[in-house]
Structures are given as C-alpha cells and as structure tokens.
C-alpha cells in the first residue's frame with residue numbers, strides 16, 4: 162500500500178513524504194468507515210510508523226480542511242485527475258503552505274508548488290473578503306467547537322486546593338469549579354504539562370466530566386472499592402483522594418503496557434492503598450471471599466471515545482459528517498464494545514456486597530450509554546439495585562429512551578466539556594440503611610430528608626427515596 166502511494170506521489174521516499182502518505186491513508190481510511198472512529202484509533206494502528214508526527218499532521222490538515230477544499234476548488238487545482246487522490250493533495254497542500262514540507266520531489270508536491278502563488282493569492286483575497294487578518298483567523302472562524310477551559314484536579318493526598326490556587330494565581334487566572342470539589346478552572350489554552358505541580362503529582366490534568374465520575378461513585382473512607390477498567394488511572398487516584406487514602410482499591414487493567422501506566426499514575430499520586438491487577442475484570446470471581454466486602458465499583462470500560470474525540474477534531478473527519486446514531490448503533494465496532502460493556506456492568510452488579518456501581522463512558526452514542534443501562538435494568542432490579550441521580554442539579558440528563566433515563570447524566574461539548582455519560586446504580590437496601598441511620602432520628606424514610614455522613618442526601622417518600630443527591634460541599638469537609 163505504502164509503495165503504491167509512493168509511486169503515485171512521484172516515488173518520493175523521504176520522511177516527510179512518508180508522513181504525508183500516512184496521513185492521507187488515515188484520512189482516506191476514515192472516509193471508507195461507517196462508524197465514527199477517532200483520529201487516535203486510526204493513527205495508532207500498527208501500520209502507521211511515525212505516529213506522533215502523523216497525528217499532528219492529520220489534526221492540522223483537518224483544521225485547515227474546509228479552507229483548503231474551498232481554495233483548491235476555486236483555483237481549479239483539484240482537477241478530475243487529482244480528485245482521485247484528493248486526501249493526498251489536501252495533506253500535501255497543508256504541509257507545503259502552512260506546515261514544514263519544503264522539498265518538492267513527489268508529483269503532488271510539484272502540483273502544489275506549481276500553483277503555490279495562485280493559491281496564496283486566493284487565500285489573501287479570501288481573508289480580505291471575510292475581514293480577517295490571516296489564514297489562521299480564517300481557520301478559527303470556520304471552527305464550530307468553542308475553546309474549552311482547562312481543568313486541573315488537585316490531588317488532596319499530596320497538597321491542599323488553597324495552596325495550589327495560591328501558587329497558580331501568581332501567573333494564571335484560577336477559579337474553583339462550582340460543582341466538583343478540588344477542581345480548578347483555568348483559561349483555554351493554559352499549558353501546565355511541564356509544571357512541577359503536575360510532575361510531583363500534586364495536580365492531575367483531568368477534565369471536569371472525567372472528575373464527575375469518581376465523585377458520583379462517592380466511596381467512603383475505609384471502603385473496599387474496585388476500579389474495573391482502570392488505566393491510565395486518573396479516576397483510580399481520584400477515588401483514593403476521595404477516600405482520604407483510607408480503605409482499599411483494587412485497580413484492574415487488561416492491557417499489560419497500560420497497567421504500567423496505571424502503576425506510574427498511582428506512584429505519582431502518592432496513594433498507598435491501591436493494589437493493581439493486570440487481568441480481565443470479567444475473570445475476577447465475584448464469589449471469591451477476598452471480594453466479599455467490596456462496596457463500590459467504578460466501571461469506566463473501553464468505549465468508542467466519541468465524546469472526547471469531538472474535541473480532538475474528529476468532527477472534521479469525513480466519516481463524522483455521515484456518522485449518526487443509526488450508523489453508530491449498527492456498526493460492528495460499537496456493537497462489540499457495547500456487548501462487552503453490558504457484560505462488564507452485569508458482572509459489576511453481581512458482587513455480593515456492592516452497594517454502589519458507576520458505569521461511565523466518554524462516548525456520545527446511545528448504544529454505549531442508555532442502551533447498555535436499560536439492557537441490564539431487569540438484572541439490576543432483581544439484585545435490588547435502582548438508578549440513582551448523580552449531580553441532580555446538572556441539567557443535561559440521559560436521552561429519553563426509557564422510563565428512568567432522567568437519572569442518567571450526560572455532558573456535551575456544548576456545555577464546554579467532553580462528551581461523557583454517567584450512570585449510578587445503588588442497592589436499595591443500602592439506601593434504606595442510610596436513611597435509618599441515627600442522624601435520621603429513627604424516622605425511617607417517610608417525608609424526611611436525611612444527610613449521610615459522606616454528603617449524600619437520601620430523600621424520604623417512595624418517589625424521593627430513589628434519588629441520591631450529591632452535596633456540593635462534599636469533600637471540602639474532609640480536609
């Protein structure tokens with residue numbers, strides 16, 4: 162395949178040309194897919210050699226794609242001869258006009274070089290017509306996804322939120338998130354990757370939606386908890402922080418390499434109550450006495466990643482514009498993923514003492530979200546679980562495809578967040594036991610509102626007793 166591409170590109174085998182051809186293959190490969198995939202899943206396939214550079218080139222080309230299409234069409238460069246390999250023309254045009262490529266050894270490179278002045282002149286005219294100063298401004302005008310704030314979670318096992326705010330405030334504008342405790346909000350584009358607070362594990366660069374998952378599970382200090390699909394471990398160490406480092410967490414991860422990443426994350430967090438297992442969560446025997454006291458399970462399994470990838474420009478991939486819910490639910494990739502998700506969720510619910518199970522994804526597809534939850538509801542109900550409402554104040558709930566979907570939570574790029582999905586199953590007996598704790602004054606569940614010691618509110622009355630509410634001050638009281 163690569164050599165045929167090289168032939169068409171004029172036989173050029175330089176590194177730049179190879180990278181360009183790889184990018185073309187990624188974009189062309191995507192164009193023939195039915196389901197929306199992510200750029201990462203396409204670039205990180207074994208056949209792509211220089212993954213990092215290819216990923217960067219694909220992202221940049223996709224950013225410039227609407228402009229490139231327009232200008233190459235208006236200048237007549239994309240004749241029917243070149244139309245057959247238009248992806249290669251787009252990538253090469255981006256690389257020559259705005260990127261790093263200077264050599265003009267392949268035939269596509271020669272085509273772009275030949276018309277370079279005409280294309281640049283057309284771009285200039287376009288800028289004048291649209292009243293912008295540069296092509297970059299044109300590109301950002303075309304982009305529909307608005308820039309998102311940067312979030313970072315303070316690792317309260319290592320430091321306090323106030324001291325991080327004090328330090329970061331010297332250079333950056335920092336706000337505390339109103340919903341998630343210990344989450345800080347910084348302006349879009351703030352880059353803290355190399356900051357010492359990150360390398361020392363005092364803060365984790367973690368999106369808000371991702372942080373809402375562990376908070377929804379709300380494990381208490383001292384509990385035994387399983388993180389079923391754990392790597393790279395951001396939510397595992399968030400759980401450890403929420404538990405104040407007390408109790409124990411079993412973090413299970415199927416992939417060997419990713420288990421190492423998980424272990425690194427754990428080391429960086431300073432948590433010392435987490436045991437890792439490199440294995441299949443489905444192979445953990447729920448009747449094994451060592452798991453008899455597990456009270457909470459976080460299940461954040463492999464998913465299509467379609468919620469995250471919107472942020473990463475996947476909305477510009479050819480398949481994205483054609484991909485809709487129907488495509489997604491019928492695609493074999495999504496079908497396979499949701500079959501595993503269903504199995505894993507049923508398995509999580511089968512642990513004898515588990516009281517709280519969170520099932521979450523970073524997918525926007527109903528097939529991986531509402532459909533998975535509704536398919537396990539009969540089993541969940543037979544085991545005494547019901548759906549509870551994490552973050553009741555959050556407006557965007559599950560798609561209304563079954564009764565009770567209002568308990569589910571969705572986040573969306575429209576909210577300035579990644580696309581996430583969170584569901585929370587709570588064992589009725591546990592909810593009821595909470596409701597009759599002494600703080601309740603022995604009033605049972607009738608018409609009384611109780612506050613649990615972990616900040617969860619359980620509501621009396623038959624309807625309200627099904628709702629679990631997260632107290633916004635939760636977590637702060639523990640410091």
Ligand code: SAM
Nearest residue numbers: 390392393394395396414415441442461462463
């Ligand atoms: N919760 C993680 C975090 O926030 O850092 C992200 C988890 S990621 C979405 C899903 C992970 O599940 C992947 O690392 C994948 O290798 C792992 N996985 C997939 N199938 C699994 C299985 N059967 N048992 C355990 N882990 C599995």
